[in-house]
Structures are given as C-alpha cells and as structure tokens.
Amino acid sequence: MxxxxxxxxxxxxxxxxxxxxxxxxxxxxxxxxxxxxxxxxxxxxxxxxxxxxxxxxxxxxxxxxxxxxxxxxxxxxxxxxxxxxxxxxxxxxxxxxxxxxxxxxxxxxxxxxxxxxxxxxxxxxxxxxxxxxxxxxxxxxxxxxxxxxLLDVLLLAGHPGTAAALNLGGIANMTVIRDDHAPVAYDIGPANALIDAVVTSRGLNDRGFDVDGRIAASGTIDETLLAVLLEDPYYRLPAPKTTGKEWFHLPHVEAAMTRSGTHPADADLVATLTELTVRTVAHEVTTSGAALLVTSGGGCHNPVLMNGLRRALPAVTLRLSDDYGAxxxxxxxxxxxxxxxxxxxxxxxxxxxxxxxxxxxxxxxxxxxxxxxxxxxxxxxxxxxxxxxxxxxx
CATH class of the missing domain: 3.30.420.40 (ATPase, nucleotide binding domain)
Structure with a gap:
C-alpha cells in the first residue's frame, strides 16, 4: 500500500x-x-x-x-x-x-x-x-x-534500556521508551519557534530562520534574560502536555525582556533563545534517564543547538533518525x-x-x-x- x-x-x-x-x-x-x-x-x-x-x-x-x-x-x-x-x-x-x-x-x-x-x-x-x-x-x-x-515507539522497539526520540521543529517534542514502562511523550517547549520569530521580526535572514546557527554563533548568551525565560510555568507542568505558538511567540520574548530589564543585541538574543532550547531539552532528557537520543527536525541542522545538546548531555548517545531509516x-x-x-x-x-x-x-x-x-x-x-x-x- x-x-x-x-x-x-x-x-x-x-x-x-x-x-x-x-x-x-x-x-x-x-x-x-x-x-x-x-x-x-x-x-x-x-x-x-x-x-x-x-x-x-x-x-x-x-x-x-x-x-x-x-x-x-x-x-x-x-x-x-x-x-x-x-x-x-x-x-x-x-x-x-x-x-x-x-x-x-x-x-x-x-x-x-x-x-x-x-x-x-x-x-x-x-x-x-x-x-x-x-x-x-x-x-x-x-x-x-x-x-x-506512534512512529517513535515502533522504530525503537526492542532497544534495551531507556531511549528517547526528539523532534526539533518549531516546538520540541520527545517520546521516551523504557523496557518496563508504557511510552511517554510530550512537548518540551520551543525549539525553533522563538528563534524564528525574532529572526523574522528583525529581518535578520530572508529565509526566516537562523541558517546553520550563524547568528547564534556570533552572539553571547544573556544569562539574566535566560533565567527569566526559564521561569515560564509551562516547563513545570507535568506530562503529558502540549503547547505551540499560541504561547511561545514574539510577545513572549518581548515580555521576558521587559521583566528582565535587558534588551540584548540581535545576535545575543538569538544565542540566548538557542540556549533556552538546549537547557530545557537537556533537562528533560536527563530526567528521563535516556542513554540514547534520536533526533529529527529542522533544529538538527543548527550546529550551535546540536553541539549545545552534546555538551549538556555527555553521557547520552545522540543519533539522527536517519540511522533508523527515517x-x-x-x-x-x-x-x-x-x-x-x-x-x-x-x-x-x-x-x-x-x-x-x-x-x-x-x-x-x-x-x-x-x-x-x-x-x-x-x-x-x-x-x-x-x-x-x-x-x-x-
């Protein structure tokens, strides 16, 4: 068929x-x-x-x-x-x-x-x-x-221990598969959504996203703003949970800057939002206990994001879903x-x-x-x- x-x-x-x-x-x-x-x-x-x-x-x-x-x-x-x-x-x-x-x-x-x-x-x-x-x-x-x-569970069927499948689209979602538990899946938070919103609104790239992570790579993380972004209550909600651009959009970023009292330059803002994805994803992967993380989505092409995950998850094997035929x-x-x-x-x-x-x-x-x-x-x-x-x- x-x-x-x-x-x-x-x-x-x-x-x-x-x-x-x-x-x-x-x-x-x-x-x-x-x-x-x-x-x-x-x-x-x-x-x-x-x-x-x-x-x-x-x-x-x-x-x-x-x-x-x-x-x-x-x-x-x-x-x-x-x-x-x-x-x-x-x-x-x-x-x-x-x-x-x-x-x-x-x-x-x-x-x-x-x-x-x-x-x-x-x-x-x-x-x-x-x-x-x-x-x-x-x-x-x-x-x-x-x-x-559904695809994640069937592709990773039989994998020993705990494995996770991560999709880095506008929103980051993850499926966790364990030997002795039912699978769990949920939206972690923004992957590219906030980065894309800033790149588009400020005209940083005609394609509307941070191509190859070049903007983030040229910036410096604003830790004050990042701390405010990480306080968002969505991250503390229990799974299963879902979200989207109804919550994580440009005004979300602007409100965080107002609360933090910081207004970073364009590249610094993109670097900070990229690190937001790294930290929120890494936290969830670590909490899951996964030894294998199979990644997919547009965020896989952003070396700043992917290298950030590798640094934050040194004990986790990162592989692309291509290795599993997808x-x-x-x-x-x-x-x-x-x-x-x-x-x-x-x-x-x-x-x-x-x-x-x-x-x-x-x-x-x-x-x-x-x-x-x-x-x-x-x-x-x-x-x-x-x-x-x-x-x-x-």
Whole structure:
C-alpha cells in the first residue's frame, strides 16, 4: 500500500511530503515500509506572510481563515500532484494540514484547528484523503500530540534500556521508551519557534530562520534574560502536555525582556533563545534517564543547538533518525503516512500513555477521491523497519 504523508509544522515554512510503500504481505509482527520519495515545498512568500500575520496572538477574521484554508489546501494539492506525477499513483494521501491554533487550558487540550481544505487535494489527485488527524485523540481526553510517538515507539522497539526520540521543529517534542514502562511523550517547549520569530521580526535572514546557527554563533548568551525565560510555568507542568505558538511567540520574548530589564543585541538574543532550547531539552532528557537520543527536525541542522545538546548531555548517545531509516527532515510526514496505514486497516493510531487519552482511537476524517479506498484489516504491528534513502527535493 503506497501512502503519501503531508504536513506543514509549527515553523509554517512549507509542506513536507513522504511517500511510503508498506509491505502488502504484512500479516503481523514487523511492518516493513520503503521510503520511495521525500520532498519539501516552500509556501509562496505571500501566503506564508499572510499565514504568519493571522497566527496568535494577532487578531484575524473568519474571512481570512476561510481564504487561508483554501489557499493552503491548494498548495497541499499541488505538492501532492507533483509527487504523484513523479512517482506514480498512491492509494491514500494523509494531510495533516497547517495547525493554526491548539486550544490548551493548563494540561488539558480542549480543541485543535488544522487548515488546508482536503477536498482540493482529493479533487486534484482523485485520491482519498485522510485529514483532521488530531481531534479524535482530544475527544478521548488526549493532547492530540505528539502523534509522532506512534512512529517513535515502533522504530525503537526492542532497544534495551531507556531511549528517547526528539523532534526539533518549531516546538520540541520527545517520546521516551523504557523496557518496563508504557511510552511517554510530550512537548518540551520551543525549539525553533522563538528563534524564528525574532529572526523574522528583525529581518535578520530572508529565509526566516537562523541558517546553520550563524547568528547564534556570533552572539553571547544573556544569562539574566535566560533565567527569566526559564521561569515560564509551562516547563513545570507535568506530562503529558502540549503547547505551540499560541504561547511561545514574539510577545513572549518581548515580555521576558521587559521583566528582565535587558534588551540584548540581535545576535545575543538569538544565542540566548538557542540556549533556552538546549537547557530545557537537556533537562528533560536527563530526567528521563535516556542513554540514547534520536533526533529529527529542522533544529538538527543548527550546529550551535546540536553541539549545545552534546555538551549538556555527555553521557547520552545522540543519533539522527536517519540511522533508523527515517530522514530527519521528513520524519513527521512519514509518521502521518504510518497513521494513514493504521486508519486504512481499522487500527488505532495513538498510544494513550503518550497523548494522555483514556483509550486509543482510529484517527482522521476521510474525503473520498474518484475511487474508493478498499476495506482492509490487519493485526497491529509491534515493530517497524524503514528502508530507502531517497534524495530530498527542495
């Protein structure tokens, strides 16, 4: 079964796709998936600007949300059509869309909104589309995240001792897998979200992020400001917990500077925010007792961030998810393809101990294509192996 997973994450910079061919002969045990294609398609500059301007805490209108829903859906449709033109027909498309709001009250997730109308994808490609992936977990009492924990648990199945999988996107999330305990997963806090917000607002790089960590490398950490940032109450909430740019945004940084009485230069501010990610992540990894940390996401390309983690975690082995068959830049898209496989076979796509739900649920809403998705059934896999190292297109 060939499934195309698609997502735009909390960096809001474009669409990641991953085409995974799952073994049709699977009959229980280890599920084999071949990664046939991965790619990243940036949003048109004007669309990304409109999207960022509409995000919390900025006010917006239902008209703007409606237009963005259509425009993002059309962008996803174009990315899907391009992949299918290059690789051939697929059986199912799983579109996470673009999260624009994740409604959290303390440690409870009450709702979530992803836009990018899936009907545009189904109309353009003729393929059934699974979307609105997160909300069913929330209705079962879960956080609706991190859903990548399903992939993490299957990829690291059988690893002795304690291992953790870390994704460094806009937000840092982590899945902890122990031999004798149920998996735990949660959002740690900002990975790139605050860095990107400062880089964009101050025009430090046209690409909207700290390319190769060059800005942070040229700055000095402001320990006074860092201490104030670390006081944020989110870090002390128990897991499972989720967060996003509803909380960690530019005004969050500006308020911290006001409280600290410091206003560091641009490079110093970026260096401080990068160190914030290092310290919060390192604290959680140390607390988990993990001896292995498998990393993915855009933050893996920031040497200041990664070297900071290596210094802070000298006893922990750091490896990229590429070593487990999941390219670091496409891991979340692969995860949604895997969730699609589970839904297509009538299997739950969540791990209750990871999301906090009271029970696992089959995920997503199906938009029909020009041909139906055949009824399928399977035993839940206990392990996943991934093969294939396709070149990533940008």
């Amino acid at each position: 060939r499934i195309l997973g698609m997502i735009s994450g909390t960096s809001h910079d474009g669409i990641d796709v991953a085409l995974v061919g799952f073994d049709p002969a699977y009959d229980g045990g280890t599920l084999n998936g071949a990664i046939e294609h991965t790619a990243a398609t940036p949003y048109p500059a004007g669309l990304r600007t409109r999207l960022v301007k509409a995000l919390p805490p900025a006010p917006t209108t239902l008209a703007e949300v409606c237009e963005l829903d259509t425009l993002i859906g059309q962008s996803f449709a174009q990315a899907a059509a391009t992949t299918i033109e290059q690789t051939g027909p697929v059986d199912l498309i799983v579109s996470h869309g673009q999260t624009v709001f994740h409604w959290v009250d303390g440690t409870r997730a009450l709702g979530t909104l992803q836009i990018g109308q899936p009907a545009w994808i189904a109309e353009r490609t003729g393929t059934p589309v699974l979307s609105d992936i997160r909300v069913r977990d929330i209705t079962a009492g879960g956080q609706g995240a991190p859903l990548v924990s 390219p670091a830049d496409a891991k979340e898209a692969i995860a949604f393809a895997l969730i699609g496989w589970h839904t297509a076979h009538g299997l739950p796509g969540t791990i209750p101990s990871a999301t906090g739900a009271h029970a696992s649920r089959v995920l997503g809403t199906l938009t029909p294509g020009s041909r139906p998705l055949p009824p399928l059934a399977a035993l839940a896999p206990r392990k996943l192996t991934l093969s294939g190292r396709p070149l990533r297109e940008r």
